[in-house]
Ligand SMILES: O=C(O)CCC(=O)C(=O)O
């Protein structure tokens with residue numbers, strides 16, 4: 001049966017032109033061990049302590065900063081997003097993706113100025129650069145553009161509102177920990193410049209060796225993610241890919257490139273990816289804390305590792321690199337030599 005979205009038909013230059021043997025050579029060298037990666041529980045931080053005594057608060061803040069410095073990834077519980085919102089979001093997200101491919105791709109679902117639908121990887125020239133997934137990219141200023149989709153709009157709005165506040169709270173804690181201007185995020189990362197991405201990873205019958213999402217770092221300050229129980233998210237720890245164990249009660253937080261630059265390399269934007277599952281579909285929802293396009297990102301400590309750049313310049317550079325080389329280069333472009 002054909003997949004939905006029609007990856008193989010539409011990208012047959014990637015899939016068909018290759019013999020089985022060539023395919024095996026083109027996938028990531030360690031993809032054969034996809035299933036055998038260590039299953040790792042991210043550092044689990046209970047945010048309830050932020051409303052307890054000063055020493056509880058300090059301990060909680062220290063754990064957040066330590067995780068952001070060492071692994072770049074952690075998970076939080078008692079984050080303020082109710083189980084009810086998450087359940088509704090998951091159920092409406094699944095329904096949204098169930099619309100026929102033609103409808104999703106025709107932009108009738110989303111007013112195109114308000115959001116966009118993505119599937120596969122148009123810039124991929126070989127299978128290792130290909131992502132077997134589809135996503136709705138929804139700028140928060142555009143939630144009202146989900147024409148006629150009141151059922152999905154309301155859990156998205158509620159999720160984004162609570163997670164947006166959480167993102168601000170975490171960013172402030174991280175800024176204070178390194179003695180930097182903690183109002184920066186409240187001033188520059190308004191909800192109108194942040195966005196949400198709803199991801200779906202269809203079962204991948206062709207090959208369990210394909211990526212659901214290719215290895216990347218996030219181009220924002222920080223990302224807050226909810227994943228379902230299927231699993232598949234992996235990240236690099238000490239140079240080795242490890243699998244993140246899903247926790248239905250937790251939200252995953254990871255540092256993005258902008259925080260790494262702004263903190264002068266103290267907080268780590270870590271490479272991560274999603275691997276495909278041959279039988280089950282997987283869903284995740286991610287909130288990206290972003291500044292306005294004209295915000296200048298400069299290291300808050302000296303001497304600067306990275307030169308200053310605007311968010312717009314960074315995004316354009318990433319897009320250009322992806323278009324011309326098939327992969328994101330990201331922060332290394334901005335290191336002061
Ligand atoms: O689906 C996931 O678990 C990760 C998604 C992700 O990394 C992203 O959207 O940037």
Ligand SMILES: [Fe+2]
Nearest residue numbers: 216217218272
């Ligand atoms: Fe990501």
